[in-house]
Every structure is written in C-alpha cells, then in structure tokens.
Amino acid sequence: MEVFDPVELPELLKLYYRRLFPMAEVMEAGSGVGMVKNYFQHREFSFTLKDDIYIRYQSFNNQSDLEKEMQKMNPYKIDIGAVYSHRPNQHNTVKLGAFQAQEKELVFDIDMTDYDDVRRCCSSADICSKCWTLMTMAIHIIDRALKEDFGFKHRLWVYSGRRGVHCWVCDESVRKLSSAVRSGIVEYLSVVKGGQDVKKKVHLSEKIHPFVRKSINIIKKYFEDYALVDQDILENKESWDKILALVPETMHDELQQSFQKHHNSLQRWEHLKKAASRCQNNSKNDKCGPWLEWEIMLQYCFPRLDINVSKGINHLLKSPFSVHPKTGRISVPIDLQKVDQFDPFTVPTISSICHELDVISTKEEEKENGAESDIKHRTRDYKKTSLGPFVKVFEQFLENLDKSRKGELLKKSDLQKDF
Amino acid sequence: MQFLGGNRRKLRLADDQRNACYPHSLQFYLQPPSGNISLIEFENLAIDRVKLLKSVENLGVSYVKGSEQYQSKLEAEVRKLKFSYRENLEDEYEPRRRDHISHFILRLAYCQSEELRRWFIQQEMDLLRFRFSILPKDKIQSFLKDSHLQFEAISDEEKTLREQDIMASSHSLGGVQLELESVYKIPFADALDLFRGRKVYLENGFAYVPLKDIVAIILNEFRTKLSKALALTARSLPAVQSDERLQPLLNHLSHSYTGQDYSTQGNVGKVSLDQIDSLSTKSFPPCMRQLHKALRENHHLRHGGRMQYGLFLKGIGLTLEQALQFWKQEFIRGKMDPDKFDKGYSYNIRHSFGKEGKRTDYTPYSCLKIILTNPPSQGDYHGCPFRHSDPELLRQKLQAYKIPPSGISQILDLVKGTHYQVACQKFFEMTHNVDDCGFSLSHPNQFFFESQRILSGGKDVKKESVQPETPQSKPSVQRSKDASSALASLNSSLEMDLEGLEELLQ
Numbered sequence: 001m002e003v004f005d006p007v008e009l010p011e012l013l014k015l016y017y018r019r020l021f022p023m024a025e026v027m028e029a030g031s032g033v034g035m036v037k038n039y040f041q042h043r044e045f046s047f048t049l050k051d052d053i054y055i056r057y058q059s060f061n062n063q064s065d066l067e068k069e070m071q072k073m074n075p076y077k078i079d080i081g082a083v084y085s086h087r088p089n090q091h092n093t094v095k096l097g098a099f100q101a102q103e104k105e106l107v108f109d110i111d112m113t114d115y116d117d118v119r120r121c122c123s124s125a126d127i128c129s130k131c132w133t134l135m136t137m138a139i140h141i142i143d144r145a146l147k148e149d150f151g152f153k154h155r156l157w158v159y160s161g162r163r164g165v166h167c168w169v170c171d172e173s174v175r176k177l178s179s180a181v182r183s184g185i186v187e188y189l190s191v192v193k194g195g196q197d198v199k200k201k202v203h204l205s206e207k208i209h210p211f212v213r214k215s216i217n218i219i220k221k222y223f224e225d226y227a228l229v230d231q232d233i234l235e236n237k238e239s240w241d242k243i244l245a246l247v248p249e250t251m252h253d254e255l256q257q258s259f260q261k262h263h264n265s266l267q268r269w270e271h272l273k274k275a276a277s278r279c280q281n282n283s284k285n286d287k288c289g290p291w292l293e294w295e296i297m298l299q300y301c302f303p304r305l306d307i308n309v310s311k312g313i314n315h316l317l318k319s320p321f322s323v324h325p326k327t328g329r330i331s332v333p334i335d336l337q338k339v340d341q342f343d344p345f346t347v348p349t350i351s352s353i354c355h356e357l358d359v360i361s362t363k364e365e366e367k368e369n370g371a372e373s374d375i376k377h378r379t380r381d382y383k384k385t386s387l388g389p390f391v392k393v394f395e396q397f398l399e400n401l402d403k404s405r406k407g408e409l410l411k412k413s414d415l416q417k418d419f
Numbered sequence: 420m421q422f423l424g425g426n427r428r429k430l431r432l433a434d435d436q437r438n439a440c441y442p443h444s445l446q447f448y449l450q451p452p453s454g455n456i457s458l459i460e461f462e463n464l465a466i467d468r469v470k471l472l473k474s475v476e477n478l479g480v481s482y483v484k485g486s487e488q489y490q491s492k493l494e495a496e497v498r499k500l501k502f503s504y505r506e507n508l509e510d511e512y513e514p515r516r517r518d519h520i521s522h523f524i525l526r527l528a529y530c531q532s533e534e535l536r537r538w539f540i541q542q543e544m545d546l547l548r549f550r551f552s553i554l555p556k557d558k559i560q561s562f563l564k565d566s567h568l569q570f571e572a573i574s575d576e577e578k579t580l581r582e583q584d585i586m587a588s589s590h591s592l593g594g595v596q597l598e599l600e601s602v603y604k605i606p607f608a609d610a611l612d613l614f615r616g617r618k619v620y621l622e623n624g625f626a627y628v629p630l631k632d633i634v635a636i637i638l639n640e641f642r643t644k645l646s647k648a649l650a651l652t653a654r655s656l657p658a659v660q661s662d663e664r665l666q667p668l669l670n671h672l673s674h675s676y677t678g679q680d681y682s683t684q685g686n687v688g689k690v691s692l693d694q695i696d697s698l699s700t701k702s703f704p705p706c707m708r709q710l711h712k713a714l715r716e717n718h719h720l721r722h723g724g725r726m727q728y729g730l731f732l733k734g735i736g737l738t739l740e741q742a743l744q745f746w747k748q749e750f751i752r753g754k755m756d757p758d759k760f761d762k763g764y765s766y767n768i769r770h771s772f773g774k775e776g777k778r779t780d781y782t783p784y785s786c787l788k789i790i791l792t793n794p795p796s797q798g799d800y801h802g803c804p805f806r807h808s809d810p811e812l813l814r815q816k817l818q819a820y821k822i823p824p825s826g827i828s829q830i831l832d833l834v835k836g837t838h839y840q841v842a843c844q845k846f847f848e849m850t851h852n853v854d855d856c857g858f859s860l861s862h863p864n865q866f867f868f869e870s871q872r873i874l875s876g877g878k879d880v881k882k883e884s885v886q887p888e889t890p891q892s893k894p895s896v897q898r899s900k901d902a903s904s905a906l907a908s909l910n911s912s913l914e915m916d917l918e919g920l921e922e923l924l925q
C-alpha cells in the first residue's frame with residue numbers, strides 16, 4: 001500500500017473528489033424519494049479547507065452544484081449538518097430567530113480517547129489491534145439496543161478514519177426527535193459515569209435492567225481475550241491496583257496476597273470472582289457477588305458516548321467517505337455482518353486508492369480509446385478499487401432505506417386513497 | 420364565553436347530552452367551556468375553586484400525599500365544594516360542569532406571573548393525581564382513550580412473555596405480582612423521564628409501563644400542556660381584562676383571601692398602647708414582630724411597612740386615636756417635626772381607618788396578600804419573613820426567637836417547599852408549646868387571635884408552663900399588672916366572638 005503523506009493531500013483530494021467519491025450515494029442518503037420539498041436544498045454542509053479554514057452554512061441546489069463546489073474548494077473534511085427551515089447559505093437574510101434546525105439523523109460518536117483510563121496499550125489518538133476490540137464491543141452493544149430496544153431499523157456505522165466510529169440512525173421517525181429525547185437516548189445507553197476524579201465509574205443497582213444484562217452478555221464473549229490477554233489488566237501490581245480500587249477495601253489484603261501467588265491475569269480474575277462471591281459486605285456502596293465482577297467488566301469495556309454529538313439537532317458530523325486529514329484513511333461504512341472482522345489498519349487510504357486508480361487507468365487506456373463521460377468513469381472507478389466493497393455496504397443500506405420510505409409512502413397514500 | 424349581567428336561568432340540557440359533555444369525573448381541560456354564565460356564578464365558581472386548591476395545598480403539606488388521611492380529607496373537601504371527583508355517582512353533570520368552568524376561570528387569574536402559574540399548576544396536578552387514584556380500573560382505559568392518549572394496556576399473554584424483563588426494569592413494581600398490575604405499551608418518546616433513567620422496559624420502540632408509572636407520565640403531559648396553555652392565556656389576557664365587569668374580579672382573585680377579614684373584631688379599644696411591646700413578642704406573628712421592632716429601633720417605617728403594620732394594629736383593636744398617638748410618638752422620637760407628622764402621615768392613618776377620602780375601611784392584609792404582593796426592598800421591613808428573608812437570615816432570626824434547632828430545620832424545610840404559611844404555623848406551635856395549632860393560618864390577625872386564646876387559657880397546652888419564654892419581654896411588676904388586666908378584658912370580648920369565628924375557621 002502506498003504510504004500516506006499529508007503533504008500530498010490537495011492533489012489526492014482533487015482526484016478523489018473527481019473520480020472516486022461516491023457522490024451519488026452520499027447525496028441519496030441526504031435527499032431521496034418522498035422527502036419534503038427542498039430537503040436537500042435546506043441541508044447544511046460544512047467544509048474544512050487547507051490550513052484549517054472552516055466554512056459553515058453551505059447549501060446547494062442539487063448534487064451537481066455540490067460536486068462542483070467540492071472540486072473547486074478541495075475540502076480536507078466535509079461535514080453534514082441538519083436540514084433547516086431555510087437554505088443555510090441564505091441564513092443571514094432570514095429574520096432573527098426564524099432560522100431553525102428542523103430535522104437531522106440521530107448520530108453517535110465513539111472515540112477511543114475516552115477510554116484512556118482503561119486501556120494500557122495506547123493513549124490519546126493512537127489505536128492498535130489490542131484496543132480496537134473496544135470499538136467492536138461498542139458497536140455490538142449500541143447497535144443491539146438501537147435495533148431491539150428502540151426499534152430503529154436504518155443504522156449506518158462508519159469508521160471515523162482515525163480512532164473511533166460513528167453511527168447514523170436514518171429512520172424517518174427519528175429525524176424530528178427533539179434534543180431532549182436524543183439526550184434521553186444517550187442517557188439510556190450510558191453506564192460509565194464520572195471523570196478523572198472518579199475512581200469507580202459503574203454502580204449497579206440490585207435489579208439489573210435488561211439493557212445492562214444484555215450488554216454484559218455481549219462483553220462476556222470478548223472479555224477474556226480482550227481484557228485478560230490483550231490488555232492483561234491484572235498483569236502486575238501497578239495494573240491490578242487499579243482494579244482493586246474498584247473493589248471493597250475489605251477484600252484488598254487477601255487479593256494482594258493471592259495475586260502474587262498466581263501467574264497470569266486469567267488466574268487472578270478467576271480468583272477475584274470467587275472472592276467476590278464469598279464476601280459479605282454491609283456497606284451500601286460496595287457490592288459483592290456477580291455485581292462486583294460486572295461492574296469491573298463494564299468499567300473496562302462498556303461504550304462511552306459523547307452526549308454533545310447526539311443531543312444537538314444542529315450538530316455537524318463528518319460525512320461518510322470523507323478523508324481523515326491526518327491518517328489519510330477514508331471514513332468507510334462498517335458491514336454489520338462482519339463487525340468482528342473489521343480492521344481499521346486495512347481501511348484504504350486516499351493515497352492507496354489513488355494509486356490503485358492510476359494503475360487501473362493506465363491499463364484501461366491501453367485497452368480502449370472511447371471518450372466516455374466522467375460520471376460513467378466514476379461509477380466504475382471506485383468499484384475497481386479497494387473502496388468498492390465499502391460502497392457496496394453503503395448501497396445496501398440506502399436500498400433498505402429507500403424501500404422503507406416507499407413503503408411508508410404507499411401506506412400514507414392508501415390512507416388518503418390516492419391512486 | 421358569554422357573560423350576562425344579573426341573573427339568568429341556565430340552559431337545561433337533556434340527560435344524555437349532559438353525559439356526553441362530561442363523560443368522566445376528571446379531565447385534562449383541553450377544551451374551554453362554552454355557553455352563558457352569570458357574573459355571580461362566574462365569581463362564585465372562581466372563589467370555590469380557589470378554596471379547593473388552597474385545601475389541596477394545605478392537605479399536601481399536612482399529610483403524606485396518597486395516605487389514607489390525605490385521600491379521605493381531600494375527598495371531603497372536593498365534595499363539600501361540590502366539584503366532581505368520583506365516577507358512578509348520581510347527578511354528576513353539575514359538579515363536572517362546575518369543575519370545568521372554574522378551572523378555566525382560574526387560568527385567567529393565575530397566568531399572570533411565574534409564581535402564580537407554578538402554584539396553580541402544582542395544585543391542579545395534585546388534584547388530578549387524586550382523582551386519577553380513585554378511578555376504578557375499568558374506567559381507566561376509557562378515560563385514557565377519551566383523552567386521546569395513546570396508552571394501550573397489554574394483554575395478559577403479552578405480559579407473561581415479558582414478565583422477567585418488566586419486573587427487572589420497573590422500580591415501582593417492588594415485590595408485586597405482575598398479574599395484578601396493568602401494563603401499558605406506549606411509544607418510547609412519550610416516556611422520556613422513564614426511559615432515560617432506564618426505569619422502564621423498552622422493546623422495539625415501545626415502553627412497557629406499569630400503571631403507577633403511567634400516572635407520572637400523564638401528570639407530566641398535563642403539566643406541559645397546562646404550562647403552555649397558561650402562557651397562551653397570558654398573551655390574550657389584555658383582551659379579557661378590558662371587559663370591565665371582569666377586571667376587578669380577576670385582579671383580586673389570585674390574591675383573594677377567602678376567610679375572615681378581621682376588620683372589626685368587636686375588640687376595639689381593648690388593647691392599650693403600653694401593651695404593644697409585650698404583645699409583640701408573645702402574640703404577634705413574625706412579620707408584625709419584625710415591623711414593630713424596626714419601628715421602635717428606627718422610629719420610622721416606610722409606606723409598605725406602615726400599611727401592613729398599621730392595618731394589623733387596627734385589626735387587633737387599636738382605635739384611630741390610639742393609632743395616631745402611637746405613630747406620632749414614635750416618629751417624634753426619630754426627630755420628626757410634629758407638624759410634619761400631622762401634615763404628612765396622620766392623613767394616611769385616618770384614611771386607612773376610613774375617615775378620609777373614599778372612606779373605605781381598609782381591612783388588614785391576609786398572608787396571601789403579604790406574600791404575593793409588594794415584595795420588600797432594601798430598607799423595608801414589611802412582607803413575610805418566611806417568604807422574603809434569606810434562609811440564613813431567617814435561621815438567625817429564629818434562633819434569636821429561641822426556637823429549638825429541630826424546629827428551625829422543620830421550618831426551613833417548609834420554606835424550601837414554599838409552604839410559607841405552614842412554616843408560620845409551625846413557628847406558632849413552637850412558641851406556644853402546642854403540638855398542633857389547630858387552625859390553618861391565613862391571616863396575621865388570626866395568628867394574634869389564636870395566640871391570645873391560648874395564652875388566656877382558652878385552649879389546652881401541651882406543657883406545664885402557661886407563659887412561653889421570650890427573651891425580649893422584661894415585664895416590670897407594674898407592666899404585668901396592666902397586661903393581665905388588659906388580657907382579662909380581651910378575654911371577655913374574645914369569648915363573645917369565639918363561636919362565630921369557630922364556624923368560619925372550619
């Protein structure tokens with residue numbers, strides 16, 4: 001694979017936007033059949049240009065206008081915002097207070113940096129295969145809840161390009177949800193509470209809510225390999241002291257001693273579980289039995305959501321297939337059937353696919369000489385690069401969304417008796 | 420609504436028409452009433468509902484909401500005022516109609532300020548909660564349906580399928596058997612307060628809510644709708660207020676005091692000026708005690724204080740001559756020129772006794788009036804200490820009045836819950852050594868009257884000591900002789916009035 005050099009970004013982007021960005025598909029997600037008139041025209045886009053110049057309230061009449069602008073401006077980052085009451089690019093002409101964000105998909109952002117207190121391999125913007133499992137678990141847990149608890153059908157998970165994942169929930173019923181309900185959903189999905197100054201971030205009540213129970217069951221599948229092997233959270237005194245901080249004081253001495261005698265995290269964890277089931281505790285805040293075990297597992301593995309991203313209707317989020325300016329990686333959709341196999345280190349970078357395109361084009365020029373339109377070129381172009389499979393996932397998502405919208409329309413027209 | 424002057428016969432509807440208007444004993448007041456109503460009925464309905472809501476408030480702080488005592492007393496109140504409360508009773512049309520109309524009339528009065536709105540919404544919510552709690556199970560579903568709430572009770576099979584999950588999610592269920600509880604299936608977004616804290620089971624976009632929690636949701640809905648409605652009402656208020664038949668009533672309604680006015684107690688001239696100092700520490704409510712102290716210390720009071728205190732003194736029996744003497748003496752001590760007093764202040768005193776100008780015999784202010792109107796600013800001493808004092812200052816004042824710490828914290832808790840009059844009742848109880856003051860405080864003169872009653876042996880006291888200790892009273896022998904003789908004469912006049920007052924204070 002071609003190594004990505006940020007210096008080359010402008011050139012690469014030019015090519016990317018002209019030949020590779022799956023414009024039609026992304027646009028379709030934003031507009032589409034049955035949407036309110038002017039849906040696309042009222043959608044906000046923002047561009048981040050070279051040298052961190054940030055332009056908000058961009059809006060366009062149609063796909064082709066957006067394309068032209070992208071090719072002209074060559075943005076490093078493209079964000080998608082809300083659908084407003086008026087065209088965002090005219091918002092200055094609107095009477096004060098009348099320009100309002102009206103609808104937007106429900107979005108989530110999960111960032112590896114938020115787990116720095118519980119991962120030993122990396123910190124800050126770095127990720128590796130040992131900690132990526134956190135994202136895998138997060139996707140399983142959150143997606144299950146969005147689907148089974150909330151009944152959301154159209155959920156798109158996207159790799160952010162560096163250290164996390166985003167989720168776009170595009171159900172029709174969701175777009176108009178108020179900020180309060182969005183916050184409520186994030187609250188429902190939150191279990192780990194507290195900042196740097198809080199040691200024990202998970203407290204379970206005696207009754208375990210089905211959401212929590214099902215999430216624990218998902219974590220159980222990964223805990224041994226992730227926490228006890230890869231992260232090795234009970235490897236040495238320094239690391240197991242952190243776990244002991246989550247456990248009642250009365251157990252500390254015994255555990256310190258027995259941990260010394262065991263050889264690895266697996267053994268120590270088994271011992272801890274046994275010790276927890278034996279302990280009798282009178283204090284209200286300290287728990288014993290399986291609750292203790294679960295609290296530790298949740299603190300180390302449960303997803304951490306950024307509420308600010310989800311609650312605002314006007315919040316902007318990076319567009320799928322956007323390029324990450326620091327890593328060069330493309331924000332590709334994640335196939336929900338293959339979450340466990342997703343490897344962020346094999347995600348194509350802009351340099352690699354531009355290179356692939358070069359190779360392909362040279363070969364093709366040798367084959368045919370026909371003058372075909374750019375667009376036709378493009379529809380075949382990305383399909384031939386490693387971007388292809390990801391675009392397929394996206395297309396499938398859109399197809400389902402479309403079917404569902406058409407189904408709604410039919411229902412509505414039946415009710416109105418339109419023929 | 421149309422308003423007619425004078426009396427008019429009400430239109431009589433056929434029975435089934437009447438039932439169709441009000442299918443239930445409770446409602447969400449979504450539609451305003453239509454039809455004609457006389458001004459007299461308009462006023463009476465409004466006053467009755469204010470009485471009801473005040474009872475709701477009082478009972479709500481005197482008893483645990485939902486307890487047997489609370490429920491039975493509240494039911495008695497509602498029945499007494501002839502408002503609807505229970506299904507399956509005879510002749511329910513009239514009480515329901517009264518309930519409907521009176522609610523909407525009060526919206527006009529209580530939309531006018533944030534504080535009034537909050538109070539109104541709180542009492543209306545408590546009333547609705549009570550009525551819902553006595554609704555029979557089979558009526559609940561039809562009531563919800565008629566109110567256009569999308570709440571469907573799920574079948575027993577559906578319940579059993581999800582039994583574990585529902586029990587594990589809903590704290591309100593405790594150890595109850597699920598078969599006995601109704602569970603409702605509602606869109607998750609309608610149960611925001613429940614699902615955000617994971618207090619309810621969610622499945623496929625629906626929340627499975629047990630009956631107890633449904634009540635919370637309904638009340639929330641009600642509060643939101645009423646809040647919006649009040650905001651809208653406030654906007655259209657100017658149009659209503661321009662109707663000169665309604666304006667005076669609406670202006671006074673929210674400040675209305677619906678009890679004794681203490682304007683003439685038949686004890687005129689029974690209090691002598693030299694008793695006032697000792698009376699202020701023994702029998703004055705804190706608001707008047709504070710005013711008296713400020714007057715003695717500063718030899719002056721501003722207008723608000725003069726009105727509030729002056730009328731109170733009139734209510735306890737000061738004559739016009741005594742009042743003039745009292746104020747003049749004090750103001751002169753403050754180096755005021757006697758002529759200036761005669762010119763500027765005596766006119767106002769005579770005016771408040773009804774001897775000047777309009778010759779309205781002004782009535783002493785009720786607690787509501789003191790609490791809700793004319794808040795004190797820097798340099799003022801009027802108002803209600805429980806309402807207008809900073810909690811820390813209030814604590815200090817109570818400590819200075821020698822209230823024990825447990826009493827102080829009880830009082831401060833009541834203040835925090837905005838139950839100012841109940842806090843004052845508590846103060847009364849502590850300073851007079853009784854467990855239960857036996858009355859619902861709504862007027863400073865009532866405080867004085869009740870205090871005098873106890874001190875003259877008219878009521879049983881809890882402890883042995885008849886006279887409570889107060890730090891400020893240093894009665895000289897001479898003084899106490901005068902005081903007891905004054906008290907004795909007060910006694911006789913009090914006894915005369917006792918009977919009538921008892922009835923009114925019920």
